[in-house]
Amino acid sequence: MRTAHIEVSGLTMAYGEYVVMRSLNFAVRRGEIFIIMGGSGSGKSTLLRHLIGLQAPAAGTVYFDGHDFWRASDAERGRLLRRMGILYQSGALWSSMTLAENIALPLSAHTQLTPKEIAELTSLKLALVGLAGFENYYPSEISGGMQKRAALARAMALDPEILLFDEPSAGLDPVSARRLDELILHLRDSLGSTVVIITHDLASILSIGTDSIFLDTETKSIIARGPPRELLKTSDQPRVQDFLTRGQVLASTSSSRSSARRRL
Amino acid sequence: MPPISPVLEVVPVNATCLELRLAGAWTVAAPLPAPDRVLQALRENSAIRSLHFDCHALASWDSLLLTFVVKVLDACEERGILADQSGLPKGLQGMLALAHAVPERQDAFRPLEPAGFAAMIGRHILNGIEDGRRLVEFVGEATLAFGRLLLGRARFRGADLLRLLQECGPNALPIISLISVLVGMILAFIGAVQLRVFGAQIFIADLVGLGMAREMGATMAAILMAGRTGAAFAAELGSMQVNDEIDAMKTSGFPPMEFLVLPRILALFMMTPFLCLYADILGIFGGALAAAGMFDVSFAEYYIQIENRLRLVDFEVGIGKSAVFGILVAIAGCMRGLQCGRSSTAVGFATTSAVVTGIVFIVVSDAVMTLIVTTLNLYQK
Ligand SMILES: Nc1ncnc2c1ncn2[C@@H]1O[C@H](COP(=O)(O)OP(=O)(O)OP(=O)(O)O)[C@@H](O)[C@H]1O
Ligand SMILES: [Mg+2]
Numbered sequence: 001m002r003t004a005h006i007e008v009s010g011l012t013m014a015y016g017e018y019v020v021m022r023s024l025n026f027a028v029r030r031g032e033i034f035i036i037m038g039g040s041g042s043g044k045s046t047l048l049r050h051l052i053g054l055q056a057p058a059a060g061t062v063y064f065d066g067h068d069f070w071r072a073s074d075a076e077r078g079r080l081l082r083r084m085g086i087l088y089q090s091g092a093l094w095s096s097m098t099l100a101e102n103i104a105l106p107l108s109a110h111t112q113l114t115p116k117e118i119a120e121l122t123s124l125k126l127a128l129v130g131l132a133g134f135e136n137y138y139p140s141e142i143s144g145g146m147q148k149r150a151a152l153a154r155a156m157a158l159d160p161e162i163l164l165f166d167e168p169s170a171g172l173d174p175v176s177a178r179r180l181d182e183l184i185l186h187l188r189d190s191l192g193s194t195v196v197i198i199t200h201d202l203a204s205i206l207s208i209g210t211d212s213i214f215l216d217t218e219t220k221s222i223i224a225r226g227p228p229r230e231l232l233k234t235s236d237q238p239r240v241q242d243f244l245t246r247g248q249v250l251a252s253t254s255s256s257r258s259s260a261r262r263r264l
Numbered sequence: 265m266p267p268i269s270p271v272l273e274v275v276p277v278n279a280t281c282l283e284l285r286l287a288g289a290w291t292v293a294a295p296l297p298a299p300d301r302v303l304q305a306l307r308e309n310s311a312i313r314s315l316h317f318d319c320h321a322l323a324s325w326d327s328l329l330l331t332f333v334v335k336v337l338d339a340c341e342e343r344g345i346l347a348d349q350s351g352l353p354k355g356l357q358g359m360l361a362l363a364h365a366v367p368e369r370q371d372a373f374r375p376l377e378p379a380g381f382a383a384m385i386g387r388h389i390l391n392g393i394e395d396g397r398r399l400v401e402f403v404g405e406a407t408l409a410f411g412r413l414l415l416g417r418a419r420f421r422g423a424d425l426l427r428l429l430q431e432c433g434p435n436a437l438p439i440i441s442l443i444s445v446l447v448g449m450i451l452a453f454i455g456a457v458q459l460r461v462f463g464a465q466i467f468i469a470d471l472v473g474l475g476m477a478r479e480m481g482a483t484m485a486a487i488l489m490a491g492r493t494g495a496a497f498a499a500e501l502g503s504m505q506v507n508d509e510i511d512a513m514k515t516s517g518f519p520p521m522e523f524l525v526l527p528r529i530l531a532l533f534m535m536t537p538f539l540c541l542y543a544d545i546l547g548i549f550g551g552a553l554a555a556a557g558m559f560d561v562s563f564a565e566y567y568i569q570i571e572n573r574l575r576l577v578d579f580e581v582g583i584g585k586s587a588v589f590g591i592l593v594a595i596a597g598c599m600r601g602l603q604c605g606r607s608s609t610a611v612g613f614a615t616t617s618a619v620v621t622g623i624v625f626i627v628v629s630d631a632v633m634t635l636i637v638t639t640l641n642l643y644q645k
Contacts, residue, residue: 081515086515088512105518106516109517
């Protein structure tokens with residue numbers, strides 16, 4: 001019996017011939033704040049697309065609560081997805097609807113709430129991400145960081161068990177990013193949600209992450225796993241150290257790499 | 265200050281050492297010396313073991329100098345020549361180090377598609393087959409979604425449907441009016457040239473009436489809708505695709521087929537018959553204008569002739585066709601929009617392709633339907 005909330009088993013991701021990651025195995029326990037790290041272009045967003053059924057694995061599969069996502073029927077997959085809240089890297093707010101409609105749509109489609117309750121919930125979710133009063137704005141009328149936060153509010157609309165965030169703090173100022181971390185902690189503590197975050201934000205990785213994996217482009221595999229704070233102390237992988245220290249390690253060892261050639 | 269033109273001197277220091285003296289402005293503003301001379305010097309003189317740079321007289325530089333240096337360094341490495349970078353400007357040395365910091369990803373390189381006539385034909389045929397397969401798939405999925413709608417299990421936002429109805433119907437009236445009146449007049453003129461020879465101008469009414477009701481009203485309205493609404497559908501869905509909005513719909517439990525495609529097909533299906541009828545009437549009116557203005561047929565005569573000659577079935581055939589056209593235009597627009605790639609050029613391509621596909625669908629289906637109507641002898645009954 002599989003006990004982890006999310007379990008990725010033997011997952012190989014590829015675009016046509018080009019393999020992005022090979023045979024990934026990892027598990028996310030319930031209530032964890034799980035960080036997916038990795039350099040730009042290492043395949044983090046691609047991994048997310050595999051977790052939520054947008055892209056079929058070249059091999060392997062994903063289990064949610066022991067249910068094989070990729071072997072489930074369409075209806076069952078829909079039910080599993082309904083328990084997830086997803087924040088896309090680009091926000092992906094529905095641009096023909098106002099912020100309030102964006103958040104209200106999943107609520108009205110998947111719950112029995114009355115319109116009045118939905119309106120109240122919508123305002124509450126927007127207030128949680130610091131966007132109170134922006135109910136009737138269209139996504140094109142607010143800034144990029146605000147879109148990100150509104151998309152976050154939409155991801156939280158149904159109080160999902162699993163929250164999947166792709167770079168939630170990119171484009172946010174440090175104070176908003178900090179508030180976002182607090183919000184994530186509250187969500188985890190009050191709803192018991194499992195949170196999977198793709199992020200480059202070191203401050204939040206080290207302050208809220210309880211477990212993590214590091215995707216490496218060169219070996220196309222996970223080269224480190226464990227609580228980020230411990231990785232910082234104990235990992236002997238130079239690339240992980242580079243990442244977690246903003247390349248302080250890289251600077252001292254860069255001379256050894258200068259022989260690497262690259263066509264311009 | 266006018267830019268000083270770049271100068272390159274290749275100076276052999278001794279038998280085994282080469283010096284490159286760079287002077288002047290090495291920027292995009294002036295054509296650069298090609299590295300060929302250096303490469304040639306290296307090739308000709310195989311005794312050379314080391315190379316260094318002298319940049320004292322270098323006035324200014326930009327990344328063009330960088331590409332030059334990289335070529336020279338690559339050539340040196342190939343021949344096992346020791347290249348001393350210390351003579352290069354400090355900033356340039358830093359940039360060289362950065363360019364080498366991330367090694368090229370070997371498997372990221374992908375060959376371009378093969379060029380050549382045969383390859384091109386082959387690619388077009390394969391694309392055509394793929395296109396046909398996706399059309400069948402799309403129509404199949406749309407039919408299933410329509411079935412779910414009839415069973416009351418599909419859903420979309422009522423507000424969306426209302427907006428689309430407004431967009432496909434009333435908002436199209438001005439352009440439909442203009443084009444229909446003009447088409448009616450053109451039909452009248454074409455006919456009048458011959459009919460006047462026999463003094464039979466009154467039959468202009470028959471020509472315009474039958475032409476508009478059976479054929480032109482439906483076709484003109486549909487082609488306008490392909491250019492106006494089909495393109496808009498493709499552009500809207502295409503940019504939703506680019507912005508991941510379609511993905512967000514799928515994962516939020518709103519299948520795009522039900523949520524985006526159904527209301528669009530319904531809206532065009534419901535509106536084009538009205539547009540067609542409207543175009544019929546305005547076209548006949550346009551014919552009347554031409555007949556009365558130029559060919560001595562009074563409005564009353566024209567009206568009576570139309571009333572005697574046109575029967576309900578003529579209008580029914582045209583309107584029936586237009587409903588089919590409406591569905592096809594919507595399918596073309598939505599299909600191209602959902603197939604759109606994830607770039608802005610892809611959106612442009614999807615839009616163009618939606619119009620072209622829509623018009624092809626209209627003409628082909630019109631031919632088929634005209635054949636059926638004629639075979640069934642609908643007009644004679
Ligand atoms: N549609 C696509 N077709 C082909 N290759 C793709 C496609 N999308 C992404 N890739 C490749 O897959 C790799 C992983 O991309 P992905 O977007 O998952 O990276 P990422 O880790 O999310 O990066 P970032 O931190 O910059 O968002 C990239 O190297 C990219 O070249
Ligand atoms: Mg990404």
